[in-house]
Amino acid sequence: MNYEEIKKLMEDMENSTLTAINIELPDGTKVSMRKDSKEEIVDNKEYETNKGKEEKVELNQITENEETGNIIKSPMVGNFYIKASPTAKPYVEVGSVVEQGDTVCIIEAMKLMNEIESEFSGKITEIFVKDGDPVEYGTPLFKVE
Secondary structure: OOHHHHHHHHHHHHOOOOOEEEEEOOOOOEEEEEOOOOOOOOOOOEEEEEEOEEEEEEHHHHHHHHOOOEEEEOOOOEEEEOOOOOOOOOOOOOOOEEOOOOEEEEEEEOOEEEEEEOOOOEEEEEEOOOOOOEEOOOOEEEEEO
8 A cells, every 4th residue: 555545545534434444455554543533422311323223222321330340342433243153153142251352242344354352351241232233433332240
């Protein structure tokens, strides 16, 4: 990837709503970019996702849950998958015991499958996202106690 292609990619990202992108090219070149959002949601009571129908998750409920456990959040924008393939066994389920560094899910971004590792050791007590749902940077994925 040459300088002009990288510069164009940076400009495209600046003009898009994406907040993070990871690209791995066939020649082994890896490009990761992230931009910080200048907006902060302060008084929003609901977090909305869109996939055919609107689903609402009460942010207050997730905040209360954080008091009794650790929350694994999405490090990027993409589609959440709880298993490696449609016929594979899920990485984790409610009740699964995980160690720090264990793979808990995959987030697909730009046709790249990114394994997400647990930041905490403990038991998965809640899964906030459904398999195949889109997620954004910071979306709560799992509760670990």
